[in-house]
Amino acid sequence: MLTVTFHKLQWELAGSLTLSDVLTSVFLVVFCWDRLEHGDTRLTRTALVALGFLLAFALVYLAGFYALDTAQSLAQWAKGMVKFVLHFGFLVTGVALLARRSLDFYWLALAAFCGGIALNALYGVIQLGLAEVVGANLDAALIEPITSRQTGINVFGAVGGTQEVFRPNALTGDPNHLGIELVIPLLVLTPLYLRLETGHRLRTPLALLLVFLLVVELATLSRSGLLGLGCGALVLALPYRRHFRRPAFLVPLGAVVALVAAVIVARLDFFLTVLRARTNTSSAAASPHFEVYGFVPDVLSSNPVLGLGLNNFAVYYEFVTGRPDFGPHSFYVATLVETGVVGAALFAVFVIWIFRRLGAARRLGRALTAIGDPLAARVRPLAWGMTAALVATLVANLFYLTMTFYYFYVFAALAVALPAVFGRAARAP
Structure with missing residues (x-):
């Protein structure tokens, strides 16, 4: 979980092999070996539902195999299937593991994910x-010696022809990916921080961490990330609007505003130019994010049920435009084009299931509050934070494609396991 967003750690070995691919494969083998060794095939209800989704998606993707008509499309489909098995395999086994382990183990898993x-x-x-x-x-000093791949910081452009505009992409490979992934710890940890008791040992460290993450979020200049963060903040405003008016929230936010304002004032002309460029939706950088939606009607008119086949948008786009290696720039475009109406409907049901599990966690929190259980001060903020983070991720993927990455399935496992883990902890004597 710690390294799940370290996308630059990958190698070209008969295709791209990431560190997450390796670690997930090892985890799945060890998990299955341990269960078989002990003759334990039991799964919790939540894990069984996740397994049901795995089988349902597998049927859709296997049915889409019959729409493939070239060696290139078959190769892309095979790559997509490998990733799918690893992603959903982790979801099923991750939920099964979390549901049986202690509450402390769950907090450790969440800390590893957000800490990464x-x-x-x-x-x-x-x-x-x-x-x-x-x-x-x-990257030249730390990443390239490990991967033998040339990587580096993103250069957005130059102001005045001489001042380069850098956007940190860290270990994600893309500043927009970093910006979208950052919204999860920002939104998950904020309500937890706001509900911590005065004098709690984690209160100040969490405040400093949230300030730091928000500054980095702004530094990515990611429009999709900020759009998602804004929508997630609106979700949190429903239950935590009173907390948003208190010093615990306003002081860290004020520190971010003061720091960013000082940096902008020091180079005002530079940042005004950058801001105009990032808010210009008619620019060459923004237009592909809107143009790809135009492919949906054409594809659905010819392959409405199952689409073109898993992971095959790039093949279709190259056939239409002649541009190779061009992604769909939207998770929803990718889902509709590659898996058709059936695949899109199935994924919608999958997302609704995650929301329902988070709703169950919020109801558990209310029940614990009613009986005066102090655990309520943890489960309700965490459930609301994850709900906001899920909304933010869904919105951010309107114009980007990060829900096909490992981190989303790690987040999904933590989210759907939440009511089971806290429910068992609440029942413990």
Whole structure:
């Protein structure tokens, strides 16, 4: 979970092999071996539902196999199937593991997940600082010797032809990916922080962490990330609007505003130029995110039920435009084009299931509050934070594609296991 967002750690071995691929494969083998060795095939209800979704998606993707008509499309489909098995395999086994382990283990898993994204952000800050101050490429020193791949910080452009505009991509490979992934710890940890008791040992560290993550979020200049963060904040405003008016929230937010304002004032013309560029939706960088939606009617008119086949948008796009290796720039475009109406409807049911599990966690929190159980001060904020993070991720993927990454399935496992883990802890004597 700690390294699940470290996308730059990959190698070209008969295709791209990421560190997450390796670690997930090892985890699945060890999990299955342990269960078989002990003759234990039991799964919790939540894990069984996740397994049901795995089988349902597998049927849709296997049915889409018959729409493939070239060696290239078959190769893309095979790559997509491998990722699918690893992603949903982790979801099923991850939920099964979390549901049987202690509450402390769940907190450790959540800390590893959020901590990994925070480490990614820290790498991005160092990466940005070195690029701005001395023009050095941090990846050349730390990543390229491991992967033999040339990577580096994103260069958005240049102001005045001389001042380069850097956007930290950290270990994600794309500043927008970093920006979208950062919304999860920001939204999950904020309500937990706001509900911590005065004097709690984690109150100040969490405040500092949230300030740091928000500054890095702004540094990515990710429009999709900020759009998702804004929508997630609106969700949190429903139950926590009173907390948003208190010093515990306003002081850290004020620190971010003051820091960002000081940096902008120091280079006002530079940042005004960058801001105009990032808010211009008619620019060349923004237009592909809107143009890809135009492919949906054409594809659905010819392959409405099952689409073109898993992971085959790039093949279709190259056939139409002649541009190779071009992604759909939207998770929803990818889902509709590649899996048709059936695949899109199935994924909608999957997302609704995650929301329902988070709803069950919120109801558990209310029940614990009614009986005066102090555990309510943890489960309700966590459930609301994950609900906001899920909304933010869904919105951000309107114009980007991160829900096909490992981190989303790690988040989904933590979310759907939440009511089972806390419910068992509440029943414990």
